[in-house]
């Protein structure tokens with residue numbers, strides 16, 4: 001069962017039939033026009049996911065559109081985190097986790113044997129619920145993964161560090177203490193550093209698992225603004241329990257629900273559509289706060 | 293109520309008897325050993341089968357034995373623990389077998405290691421009674437504790453680091469080198485210190501392997517007498533060696549106390565840091 005869009009409508013943010021080539025204008029994130037086109041970057045077909053014998057997701061089909069923000073909502077335990085982890089094959093790390101179905105990233109099956117998982121994870125970055133800076137300096141946090149991917153020239157490293165820290169609005173706050181431990185930053189700063197660290201690899205897609213839920217309201221607001229500023233340049237998939245936030249920032253929304261067997265995607269569509277005229281009665285109940 | 297009081301008294305009594313046992317041991321050592329203790333005692337060679345003179349060569353021999361033991365055991369333990377924690381699934385048949393072997397090794401009495409070391413290193417490999425034989429035997433003996441502490445240290449590193457590193461496209465090896473091992477470093481050091489302490493205190497495994505010779509060892513293939521073997525020999529085989537036995541024991545105990553406290557301090561510091569970080 002494929003929950004496809006009833007209308008291949010262009011997002012309200014879209015400026016033209018195709019966006020200007022996604023040339024990177026890092027360091028000046030706010031300069032370009034946001035661009036969201038209904039052209040899938042990631043296609044998920046009939047995905048099911050099991051932890052050992054216990055199914056966590058069943059028959060999930062969804063298209064993730066280029067340059068758009070897709071919000072995934074749903075009650076706790078319905079498999080949103082599991083779904084995100086399947087998209088960058090982080091599920092490989094979990095013993096006993098099995099995946100069936102196909103996930104295509106830019107047309108290629110990501111689970112094909114012999115695929116370069118590291119390149120996939122470089123293209124599809126992930127932000128976790130709890131800010132997870134490494135116990136290293138601010139600079140080393142960004143440098144370490146870059147060096148891993150073969151970027152070793154100090155000038156280029158410095159340039160990227162400057163750009164991404166500007167992009168996440170952290171540059172002015174930390175420029176004088178790049179060599180201080182990242183653990184000394186506040187929670188909100190840590191989360192923005194994690195986003196900067198992911199952006200430094202120049203990913204195409206960012207997966208965000210409740211990136212604001214461990215933060216205070218002000219930091220949460222800053223991260224939310226940041227995510228909004230990423231729209232267009234990056235494809236963002238964000239899991240959130242905050243419906244108002246989903247409504248504010250997302251172009252598309254999907255509702256996961258856990259049935260007696262496993263988590264399922266029960267509705268997917270334009271964000272405004274879902275909040276204004278949900279097609280499924282569970283969606284209506286969930287967004288009105290009656291269920292979930 | 294009465295029962296409760298009786299229990300309290302019992303608990304106090306056992307606590308008091310443990311401390312008094314320790315104090316008695318320490319005062320006995322101090323009274324008998326302290327008069328003999330002097331800088332010269334630490335540097336001089338033993339004379340008259342150890343009744344007179346000092347323990348210079350014995351300290352050196354002990355140092356070499358421990359060094360050989362740790363240089364052999366530490367890399368092996370590190371590799372094994374890394375393999376167990378990071379590169380296999382804990383429910384795999386082979387890893388369960390390895391865990392089981394470690395448990396068995398940990399419960400083997402040290403005298404058995406001594407006999408094995410004698411048969412294998414001294415005789416079979418032809419290393420004779422030597423510092424190398426003794427060190428390698430100790431390496432086998434301390435391997436289980438070392439593997440356990442390294443593995444526990446690695447397991448205590450938050451799983452988040454592994455996930456985040458993987459999500460950034462880092463290899464397992466590089467996550468290990470740059471993140472996991474540095475995070476676990478205090479635990480690793482503490483494990484190493486505990487094993488050093490245990491090796492330095494060992495007697496039974498050394499009597500048959502590194503031997504009795506109390507001269508200054510000329511090379512690692514010479515026999516060398518460890519501190520605890522010296523104590524054993526003086527008190528069991530040498531009439532009139534008691535005073536020097538006590539002084540040697542005092543030196544050994546002070547060393548062990550320092551090592552153990554360093555290990556405990558490191559572990560405590562590390563736990564506090566970890567609680568702060570998570």
Ligand SMILES: Nc1ncnc2c1ncn2[C@@H]1O[C@H](COP(=O)(O)OP(=O)(O)OP(=O)(O)O)[C@@H](O)[C@H]1O
Nearest residue numbers: 051056074075076077078079080081082083094263
């Ligand atoms: N590593 C794992 N091993 C076994 N079961 C797991 C594992 N991770 C998740 N699960 C199970 O899979 C189901 C979906 O979990 P998941 O974390 O994906 O839900 P979620 O929608 O992200 O929930 P939340 O909103 O609370 O974060 C749950 O029933 C959970 O218990």
Ligand SMILES: [Mg+2]
Nearest residue numbers: 080081082209
């Ligand atoms: Mg989750």
